[in-house]
Amino acid sequence: MDGAGPVLRGTGTASVLERVRRRVSNELKPEADRIDREGHYPLATLQGFGADGAFALHLAGHTPLARADLWAAIEAMAAIGSACMSSAFCAWCQDACGWYLENTANAALRERLQGGVASAALMGATGLSNPVKALSGIEPFNLQGKKVPGGWRVNGVLPWVSNLGEGHVFGTIFQAADDPAHKVMGLFTCGANGVSIRQSAHFVALEGTGTFGIRFRDAFIPEEDLLADPLGGMARRIRPGFILLQTGMGFGVIEGCIEAMQRPGTGSGSSNRFLPDGPAELCDRAAALRDTVAALAATPHDPSDDYMRRVLEARLAVSELTLAATQSAVLHAGARGYLIGSGVHRRQREGVFVAIITPSVRHLRQELAGMARN
Template sequence: MALSMMVSETVSSMPNSKEEMLAAIQNIAETDIRNMAVAVDVDGIYPGDNMRKLAQAGAFAQHITGYGYNPQQNNLLDTVQAMATAGVECGNTSFLMWLQNAFAWYLLQSDNTALRDELLGKTISGEIMGTSGMSNPVKAMDGIEKFKLKGQRVDGGYIVSGILPYVSNLGDGHYMGTAFEMADDPSVKKMAVFHINGDDIQIAQNTHFIALEGSGTYAVKVKKAFIPDSRILAEDMPSFVKRIKPAFFLMQAGIALGQINAFINIMKDSDKSLMHVNKYLPERAETFEAELASILPGVVALMETPLESSPDYLTKVFEARLYAGEMTMRAANAALMHEGAKGYIKGSTVDRRFRESIFVAIVTPATKHLRKAIADLAA
């Protein structure tokens, strides 16, 4: 199917304005996402139906040129606001939204137009689920880990083997953007789309987490899988990662913002009965509201040029992402202090959100990774 036809069909079923898009997502958040949040957290249910509803509301389209209510622009901010709107109800879901958005971003930025035409429209519409398996490659590029996947050249493509320990938004039939280095020449690295086919690319649940159990997080076992040339996202993975990295990092602000707003709501609700003592706490709902009002304009400005690559711009992106993780954990702590002992009860209003908040600071790029990256740029 021609790209123009896919664009037309996908866009025609989505909201026609930012206001319509956010209203649709808010409705999904306050009904479907809210009603499923406990099952996602406690039972580890993957919210696939909710992801498809979010797709139809335009949640995965706004940062992709050719799609969304304004197809001439990359509205990265609107994508982040969509994630934050859903994330007020469920951090697990906003995390999955980031992964779907990241996969779409990889496709958009790839020079492989045939691959983009094949998968991008389906990713945006929710027909397929896609994810980022770039935690290991990004950390490997920054000298933190070694590449987990190794490839060798064969006729028409590559044979790739290895294991990625933790990749989320996965299930049978899902797609993953990740990278491998050549076994005979580690200086050569490729980025490609892998299809979870249950055969030579399998997933296995090898652990359980204290939160985000419904994130579809598995180990990916790649066993001499043939990756055809047609599935290569980038022949030169390092330069491609430099291109996609700012948006990759900045979109995570949506996860943080959803969490912070949820904690602000918890603090305000707590004040209805505990204002007489909560007022003595050093960080209150208004503390975080004022802080967001102060810092968000700068972050929004960064989102306007996601393809910029200057060291000064990258430093600001890394600093913004670091701030987001640290502010989320501060807000989590403040909310728990507001609730007191009742917030320490399993299943309390704070319980799930507190556990989810920690993830914002440890998901790639983690706090320590960001601090290293900032130091490396300054060196």
């Protein structure tokens, strides 16, 4: 598989965000209802964001900035999410795939594919929901591998993976069938021999995210497509960035809710001032959280337990603020927010996803409780 793409260059974060916000206004906002109600997957628009540089900001070899900047990638995702959380989720999938390539010791694989992922010439995804929970002891590994000459044969099912289509790549982790302690991370291709995708469920929101179940039937992954074998320290290297990038989805939804509450003619006018979590309060809380996440994003490879605890706390806080913002937006809209096609109702359905995507609120609380006991 060949994912070569252009190395993106520009004049800095502001220029990338300006291009992204322009595309959000001109292309994504008009598509948001279709994405939500018809399950339209906005491939061309996502590829446009890649051309704008949105998915390259955190990748050292492709960023248009002076250095890789994880926070800048989060900002670009939030700009997308301000109009459409489904598309921000796809952006997170793309960013996460690039992040795996950023942290692999397989330099040849990074050289071959990261440019395409950075520019969205090659669409990328992440199949780590089950592995992340399995590594935390919440559920068993769904994928089992057998070592064969030149690589591995993998069998099993991943029920829900997003930003997928034929030819798209995705990173996931499997364990050796004859040695459960041996974990391997690889980059698979949809449509490759033994790797098939099918729609397996319909959701209350985020239908337009290219979400499919993946079946592995003796799927062969060659050694040159392995991100880490054994998994070793790869999981620890990618984990903070993986989690921090998710905050871009939440910040985007919060921004969209604040905009909706500030729009003239919203709800019952002056009566809204008696509601909790008004736009001014949400702005202040979001600004403080953004400062926290920006500081954490500056050192995504900090190995300390205290750093990881603060990452989990920040991620949990973003989920909780997202839920508060979406509920407040509906209350500010009043009965109009309860109509089919209401933008704030869409926000509420989207916002719940920020709280349930792995690591979910309950997963985060479990991890933090375990840290407190140690």
